Amino acid sequence: MTPSTADHAQMSVKEFEQIAHHTPETVTLEFINGKLEVKHVPDGAHDEIIMWVADQCMQSRAELRLYRERGLKVETYRNGRARPDGALAPRGHFANHGEWSDPGGVLMVTEVTSYDGDTHSRDRKEKRDGYAAADIPVYLLIDRDSNELVVYTDPRNGAYKARRSHPFGATVTLPDPVAITLDTDELKNYIS
Template structure:
């Protein structure tokens, strides 16, 4: 897919923010590559996986919070807006911020794939690239389709340089600045 430019974007970022602000609670909107994206409402397994990860982060790094659905300004050139399933940042990092925060200081973003047709393009490509371009040190993709976790790290020139993939059940080591290691055996309970 060819990335959009400011000239062929569906709307301005200001128009998007106005639409997103007035969207009903049953819909989550994002603005990626100059295009309006609808993020599907998560199912029970999606929520259980996120809660498992939240507990892991709290146990290993009580100095950090894993914020669900925190709006981030990504893609400096195309002025993107994304709501990762989770944004790991120091405690109180987002206090006083508005609906869309600067990604500076975010240590890791997290996406758990959903059962929809957009997952491949959105979570595995566009968001990955947007988070790398924004300089977010780590992007964790929990891929329910493949039963794996991919830890993208070392963003450089809009791409992550490292992307090891681990099967559910493996011990996963997150690089600095996240610096967490945990066993993913629990995720086997959510494999379908």
Template sequence: MTPRMTAQPLLSIEEFEELAHRAPETVRLEFINGKVEVKPVPDGNHGEIAMWLLEQCMQQRPDLRLYLEQGLKVETYRRGRARPDGSLTPRKHFAGQGEWADPKGVLMTVEITSRDSDTDRRDRWEKRDGYAAVGIPVYLLVDRERCVITVHTEPKKGEYRSIIIRSFGERIELPDPVGIVLETEELKEFAD
């Protein structure tokens, strides 16, 4: 069962956005399930995985771009704000949008787990559910702790109905609308 919060948010979306705008560069803030979340600044291995994935996307789908750290409005009725490690979209998709963009048209979001106590709740549950709630077709979780890649697809009623899990080193296909195949042997170098 997925953990969910039902309490009223302590801040409005406008108050959160102002807080996030004024946060120091050493932290990234998100607003998930009505709570302010502090997202750790990525470490070197996290960055290497993001760049590896960016290269794979550009080589196989030059018509698309993997935007790193673009803020998205997530959850039903836009009550949340998440900053995925990556958002795959057509070129120039976010042009003219602000710090917190509409998720419509995002083909895939990516999260890479970090070394912090909240990664389980945040990346494996709450953000996954937020991305499903707004209908993002593919959610890719690169889990450094477990050394697996999990592909979530078929969002319906706030949940992904299909899940594929592969260990680092195995081949995994990202289905349409992404249409990319990942050979993940290199990820073994960056596991925690």
């Protein structure tokens, strides 16, 4: 049996953090499942979707903020580093954090799929599993390929035990601790 990349990481977390720290702002790096990954620059519709999520969250729960591209320590023993499109946490939660935060206190992470070749493994598998391993209660995947919201909940033993999908246009209530209802009809405007 061939060892997984996680068993033989390309580099240490410390080496990754040094590289990521010195990378120009035009490039975003992540360290998922022992691999260095480049996060693609989002398109305009991607940005609109994240702003839509942020607006919905603030309108429903003014004490929360959706932090964009917040560096989080994920995966088992926090050996991964991810920058979700959005991390929902109480206002001021990250005030005294460095570049990479422990995910404790994050209520939800959001990813919007990109139109690139590795979105399937990155957003639908690797990041999902990293967020579950970090015990983030809700993972909201806005999947532009299937035109649906996928809500993952109940993280246990490194995996989300519940998965519900909803087509764009549906009214979706995100479970506790998020407790926000999303009217997703607007998302139809942002699909190709």
